[in-house]
Structure formats: structure tokens, C-alpha cells
Amino acid sequence: MPKLSRSDWYDLARDMNWTFGYVNEADVFPEELSGTGRVPPEAWLAWDEPYKISYREYVHNQVTKDTTTYSLKNAVGRSKLFDQLDPGWKSVVVAHYGAIAMPEYLASFGEARMGRFGRAAAWRNTATFGTLDEVRHGQIQTFFPYGLLGKEPRGDWALKAFHTNNWITLAVRHLFDDMFVANDALSVAIQLTFTLETGFTNLQFLGMAADAIDVGDLEFGSLISSIQTDEARHAQQGEPTIKVLIDNGHKEYGQFLVDHMFWRAWRAFALLTGLSMDYYTPLDSRKMSFKEFIQDWVVKQFADQFRDYGLDFPWYWDEFINELDWYHHAIHTVVWNYRPSVWWNSDAGVSPKERQWLEEKYPGWNRAFGKHWDVLTENVRTGNLAETFPETLPVACNLCQLPIVRAAGVLAGAHTDPAPLRHVHNGRVYQFCSEPCRWIFTRRPERFAGHKSITDRLWTGDINPPNIGGVLAYMGLSEAEHGVDADNYAWANGKH
Amino acid sequence: MALLPLSGTFLGDVTTVGVVVDDEDTAEAVGQKIAHHAVGRRVAARTAPIRVRLGGRVLDPDEIIGRTGVSPYDHVEVFFDE
Amino acid sequence: MSDWHDVATLDDLWEGDVAEVAVGPDTILLAHLPGRQVRAYQGICPHSEYSLAGGDLDGDVLTCTGHLWEFDLRTGEGVNPSNCRLYEYPVRLSGEQIAVSVPTDGRPHYNRCRG
Ligand code: FES
Ligand SMILES: [Fe+2]
Numbered sequence: 001m002p003k004l005s006r007s008d009w010y011d012l013a014r015d016m017n018w019t020f021g022y023v024n025e026a027d028v029f030p031e032e033l034s035g036t037g038r039v040p041p042e043a044w045l046a047w048d049e050p051y052k053i054s055y056r057e058y059v060h061n062q063v064t065k066d067t068t069t070y071s072l073k074n075a076v077g078r079s080k081l082f083d084q085l086d087p088g089w090k091s092v093v094v095a096h097y098g099a100i101a102m103p104e105y106l107a108s109f110g111e112a113r114m115g116r117f118g119r120a121a122a123w124r125n126t127a128t129f130g131t132l133d134e135v136r137h138g139q140i141q142t143f144f145p146y147g148l149l150g151k152e153p154r155g156d157w158a159l160k161a162f163h164t165n166n167w168i169t170l171a172v173r174h175l176f177d178d179m180f181v182a183n184d185a186l187s188v189a190i191q192l193t194f195t196l197e198t199g200f201t202n203l204q205f206l207g208m209a210a211d212a213i214d215v216g217d218l219e220f221g222s223l224i225s226s227i228q229t230d231e232a233r234h235a236q237q238g239e240p241t242i243k244v245l246i247d248n249g250h251k252e253y254g255q256f257l258v259d260h261m262f263w264r265a266w267r268a269f270a271l272l273t274g275l276s277m278d279y280y281t282p283l284d285s286r287k288m289s290f291k292e293f294i295q296d297w298v299v300k301q302f303a304d305q306f307r308d309y310g311l312d313f314p315w316y317w318d319e320f321i322n323e324l325d326w327y328h329h330a331i332h333t334v335v336w337n338y339r340p341s342v343w344w345n346s347d348a349g350v351s352p353k354e355r356q357w358l359e360e361k362y363p364g365w366n367r368a369f370g371k372h373w374d375v376l377t378e379n380v381r382t383g384n385l386a387e388t389f390p391e392t393l394p395v396a397c398n399l400c401q402l403p404i405v406r407a408a409g410v411l412a413g414a415h416t417d418p419a420p421l422r423h424v425h426n427g428r429v430y431q432f433c434s435e436p437c438r439w440i441f442t443r444r445p446e447r448f449a450g451h452k453s454i455t456d457r458l459w460t461g462d463i464n465p466p467n468i469g470g471v472l473a474y475m476g477l478s479e480a481e482h483g484v485d486a487d488n489y490a491w492a493n494g495k496h
Numbered sequence: 497m498a499l500l501p502l503s504g505t506f507l508g509d510v511t512t513v514g515v516v517v518d519d520e521d522t523a524e525a526v527g528q529k530i531a532h533h534a535v536g537r538r539v540a541a542r543t544a545p546i547r548v549r550l551g552g553r554v555l556d557p558d559e560i561i562g563r564t565g566v567s568p569y570d571h572v573e574v575f576f577d578e
Numbered sequence: 579m580s581d582w583h584d585v586a587t588l589d590d591l592w593e594g595d596v597a598e599v600a601v602g603p604d605t606i607l608l609a610h611l612p613g614r615q616v617r618a619y620q621g622i623c624p625h626s627e628y629s630l631a632g633g634d635l636d637g638d639v640l641t642c643t644g645h646l647w648e649f650d651l652r653t654g655e656g657v658n659p660s661n662c663r664l665y666e667y668p669v670r671l672s673g674e675q676i677a678v679s680v681p682t683d684g685r686p687h688y689n690r691c692r693g
Binding site: 330333334337369371372374375376379387388390391392393394395403404405406407408410411418419420429431455458459466 | 503505508509511512513515532536537568569571573
């Protein structure tokens with residue numbers, strides 16, 4: 001029997017569409033789950049994914065990837081490689097697993113929702129592979145840290161973090177619930193695959209894999225690049241979706257979804273990648289600063305995407321660009337100060353040499369941020385460690401759930417007033433770190449209003465006793481799990 | 497005597513902190529309670545007096561916070577007066 | 579304007595082989611296809627910048643190791659995805675000598691495709 005080539009049968013097999021006779025369109029694709037109703041069903045037939053794959057090819061590729069990655073893990077697991085890694089890098093890895101392993105698994109819900117409620121057969125087909133991808137990513141990223149348990153017990157935060165009320169978890173969970181767990185298929189395509197994956201994580205995973213290899217972490221490097229290869233494929237759902245939406249006259253709605261999620265993705269990136277790139281990764285292995293990475297990769301990529309689809313830059317673009325200079329530095333100072341409250345060891349990353357690098361990459365860093373570290377350094381040197389730990393919580397933003405650091409914005413010349421932005425909804429006061437966070441909230445308040453930030457929980461008596469001990473217990477951290485300074489304060493004594 | 501949750505920023509600090517004060521506290525005491533989380537920790541200590549600004553107005557140190565028109569979750573700015 | 583550069587000989591590049599050469603800032607993929615056909619394309623994958631010379635050539639079709647995108651090296655057209663073509667440089671064969679013409683316009687000579 002002659003073997004048909006993929007292109008001979010692919011479209012026919014993929015496009016399983018029929019006209020409903022016994023049920024209504026709205027029953028098959030309820031708007032809350034599908035979100036595609038703005039565009040008539042026939043128009044969705046134009047949806048086409050650029051890179052095609054058959055199920056047989058998919059399985060073959062995935063088996064090959066898993067075999068390669070798992071055998072590398074086995075080989076590395078028998079070696080002393082992990083012990084020899086830089087402590088700051090270990091923090092990158094442990095932070096990553098806790099913050100990302102479960103969301104990857106949860107992303108399979110979003111993919112599965114597209115796989116069922118996407119309005120084009122081609123889309124549902126691509127999303128089915130995406131579902132399998134995300135299940136794989138959830139599993140592989142809990143299995144790898146499981147292998148680290150003998151060396152780093154907090155590897156189990158890959159599984160544990162999302163079952164706690166840790167403040168980082170609150171932020172990450174709020175974001176991903178919004179982005180894919182509680183989102184319709186259309187919005188998942190635009191917000192997860194177009195905005196987050198194509199725009200940010202695809203690029204970040206490439207960079208992170210390269211950094212991992214550079215610091216000698218072969219296991220993490222091969223894991224990350226193996227994940228990235230899947231993501232590059234399923235992320236392509238975003239572009240055909242936004243194209244269909246725009247071609248059918250709904251640019252404004254697409255723009256809204258992009259603007260909403262770009263800002264949220266930026267906030268999460270500043271937290272996770274900003275700290276990793278500019279403070280935790282050892283100086284010798286830093287190829288570029290976080291700001292350079294965002295400018296050269298993310299901004300460029302979005303500029304192309306916006307141009308190709310006739311989208312505008314989000315209305316807050318100037319504020320975003322301005323924040324590249326200061327926002328993540330402020331978050332870093334807070335995270336280090338609250339180091340017992342996170343499941344990884346914060347790397348201060350401010351030895352004299354590192355401070356020099358920071359000043360070079362971010363002129364004015366010393367004036368705006370160095371001053372805080374001078375006080376912290378002095379307290380470490382004089383043995384006054386108690387003062388380097390917090391006794392209350394920062395005020396968290398009611399949208400991004402991260403500390404409100406407008407005060408640092410004042411130091412950086414970006415803001416004139418440190419006060420949190422406010423909004424009153426049904427008699428409750430909500431506080432925000434920024435205009436975009438407030439805007440996201442007020443556009444759809446019913447989506448967010450029921451949530452309490454970590455500070456709300458302290459204020460309203462959910463956290464008992466209402467002191468830092470109560471806070472740490474509430475966050476699910478046993479004493480052995482509290483993060484400590486990654487370098488045992490060597491940086492404060494001028495060594496690194 | 498009632499608990500009053502406030503957000504407060506000590507000028508020069510990186511972040512805004514959540515505190516719970518007593519509505520019978522003087523502005524001076526409120527300033528000290530917020531300064532406690534910043535001064536000597538991330539903001540260098542100085543000998544200058546500490547003042548509180550609420551809604552654009554600098555409070556008299558002896559003013560009772562509960563009688564300033566403050567509401568729960570309001571923001572106060574705290575700073576060295578020099 | 580463009581300049582011709584001798585980059586390799588047929589002794590270096592057997593039929594069925596691909597190789598990467600550099601001319602100034604340009605990274606170039608050379609391919610020797612069945613029937614004494616030599617082609618030159620951008621050496622860096624238009625997708626995520628893996629080196630194409632590390633890919634597998636099967637007949638005329640090269641599969642990039644990065645994410646398994648496929649390109650027809652006879653034409654430079656993308657096979658999968660089909661909407662992404664490689665930048666092509668003119669090639670001249672004189673005897674065994676392979677020469678490639680590189681534009682001197684100071685611009686990058688590669689296409690980029692998202693995915
Ligand atoms: S880099 Fe070549 S296929 Fe992705
Ligand atoms: Fe925010």
C-alpha cells in the first residue's frame with residue numbers, strides 16, 4: 001500500500017466538523033467556556049496552525065525527548081553535579097520548581113478547554129497535543145525535583161507550594177487562575193499562548209537553558225529545553241486565534257485581552273526571572289541583564305507581533321518600559337528581607353563586584369537601591385541580624401498580589417507619590433501597585449473582587465497570631481523550610 | 497480603643513507596609529510604629545523627628561489618629577522632619 | 579552590490595552533506611543535494627536560531643533539531659510550517675570550487691518566523 005505523505009491526508013483528518021442537527025450551537029459551545037461567540041462558526045474554519053504534526057509523529061517525538069532527558073537525569077543523578085552548583089543558581093532551580101511545576105499541570109486544563117471548546121477543529125486538534133504537553137511538563141517538573149530531595153528537601157515544593165497559602169503562591173495562583181484555570185478557550189489562546197508563551201516564556205526558556213548549561217547544570221538545562229520544544233509548538237495556537245478575531249472585526253477585544261495579560265505576565269516575570277537573572281545567577285554566567293533581555297527579546301518580539309496583527313502597544317507601554325529600570329530591584333529587596341517566607345534561599349547578590357555590575361547595567365542603582373543594602377549590610381556586619389528580618393507584611397496589590405513598591409518608584413523618579421492606588425467596590429477598599437493593575441481589576445471587578453491578598457488576610461484576622469510567626473506558619477513553612485541567605489552573608493563581608 | 501489597620505510608607509523605603517494601630521494613638525505613636533519597620537532596617541537612622549502625613553496634611557504629633565478623619569486601610573506617609 | 583566568496587570545495591561537501599560557513603557577519607548553510615546541486619541559505623534557523631547545519635538532511639528536506647521544522651533545500655521553502663522560507667544566497671560552482679555571493683548592503687540576511 002502506498003504511504004501517503006502527511007499533506008495528502010492531514011487536512012481531511014484534522015477538520016472533523018459537522019453541522020449540528022440535534023443540538024444548539026450554544027449548547028455545544030457555551031460562551032462561558034468557549035468565548036468564541038463573537039465570530040460566526042464558519043469564520044473559524046480559517047483557523048490554521050503553521051506547524052503540523054500527526055499523532056503518530058507526536059508520540060514518536062515525545063518518546064525520543066523523554067528518553068533523552070530521563071537518561072541524562074539518571075546519569076547526572078549519580079554524580080556530584082548538583083552539590084557543586086553555585087548556591088544562587090540552586091535557588092533559581094528550587095524557586096522555579098515550586099512556582100512552575102503545578103501551573104504547568106494546571107495549564108493542561110486550559111489546553112483541554114481549548115481542545116474541547118475551541119471553535120475550529122484544527123484548533124482543537126492542536127490543543128489536544130497541548131494538553132498532553134502540559135501533563136508531561138507537570139509530571140517531569142515534579143519528578144526531577146523529587147530526585148533532588150536527598151540534597152534539597154524543598155524540592156518537594158514543586159508539589160507542595162500550590163497547596164499552601166504562601167504569598168508567592170497566592171500571586172502565581174491568582175495569575176494562572178485568571179489566565180487559564182478559570183478562563184474561556186478564546187482567552188486562553190490569546191492570554192496564555194499568544195501573550196505569555198509566544199511573548200515571554202518561549203524566549204525565557206531558551207535563555208534559561210543556555211544559562212543552565214553555562215553554570216554546569218546539565219540536568220536542568222536539558223529539562224528546560226525539552227519543555228521549550230513542546231511549548232514552541234503549542235504556543236502557535238495564539239496567532240491563528242487572534243488573526244481570526246481581528247479579521248472578523250474584533251481587534252478591540254483582542255487588544256483588551258492582550259493588554260490585560262501582558263501586564264500580568266510582566267509582573268510575574270519581574271518576580272521570577274528578574275531576580276534570577278540579575279541577582280541569583282552567578283556573575284560570571286550572566287550574559288545580559290534582565291532589562292537587556294526584556295528589551296532585546298520580549299519587546300522586539302511583541303513589536304513584531306503587534307505590527308503583524310495591527311495591534312497597538314498597550315496603553316501603559318511607557319510605564320512598562322520605565323519599570324524595567326527599577327521595579328524588580330524593589331521586589332528583590334523585599335523578597336530578600338522576607339527570605340524566611342519563601343521556599344528557596346534568597347541570594348542577596350550585592351557583593352561589591354555585583355553592585356558594580358548592577359550600577360553599570362542600571363545607572364542610578366546605587367542611589368535608589370544601594371542605600372537600602374548599605375543599611376542591611378551594616379546590620380549583617382555588626383551582627384544585628386534581627387533587623388534584617390521583617391516584623392510585619394508589606395501591603396500587597398489586590399491584583400498582582402505582589403508588594404506595593406511605589407515607594408521605590410519615587411526613589412527611581414518614576415512616581416511622585418508612594419501611596420497605593422485605591423478603588424472601592426461594594427464597600428470594600430482595594431489597593432493597587434500600579435494603574436494597569438487597577439485598570440485590570442476595574443474592567444471586570446466581579447472576576448477579582450472576592451479574593452483577599454495576604455495583607456487583607458492579616459488585617460481581617462485570618463492569620464493567627466497576627467505577627468510574623470503566625471504569617472510564616474500560615475504560609476505553610478516549617479522552620480526547616482524557611483529560606484536563608486543563599487551565601488551565608490559572604491557578600492556583606494566583601495567576599496563572594 | 498479600637499484597632500485601626502493602616503498602610504504606611506516611610507519615605508526612602510522600598511515598600512509600603514501594613515500595620516495595625518490603635519485609634520487612640522497619637523500621630524507621634526503611629527509614626528513610630530511605621531518607622532519601626534523601616535528605620536535602621538532599610539532606611540538609615542537619623543536624629544530628626546518623625547512626622548506623619550495623612551491625605552496631604554502633616555499631623556500634629558499629639559493629634560489622636562482616630563479623630564483625624566482617617567478610615568481603615570488609609571495610607572499614611574511617614575518621614576524625617578528636617 | 580554583493581561580493582563572491584570562495585567558501586568550500588566539493589571535496590569538503592559531499593553529496594547529501596550540509597555544512598556551516600561564515601562570511602563576515604553572515605552564517606551560511608551549504609547543502610550538496612543529489613545531482614551536483616549546491617545551495618546556500620541562512621545558517622541560523624528562522625524559528626529560534628538553532629544552527630541549521632546540525633539538522634538532518636533526508637533527500638532535499640532538512641529537519642532542524644530545534645523544533646523539527648522542515649525546509650526544502652532545493653527551493654528554500656518551508657515544508658512544515660509552509661509559511662516560512664529561508665533566505666537564499668546565489669551559488670556558483672567552478673570545477674570543485676564553491677563560491678557564494680553575499681550582498682554588501684550591511685543588512686542581516688535571514689528571515690525570521692515566529693512559532
Ligand atoms: S530553531 Fe529550528 S525549528 Fe525551532
Ligand atoms: Fe499590582
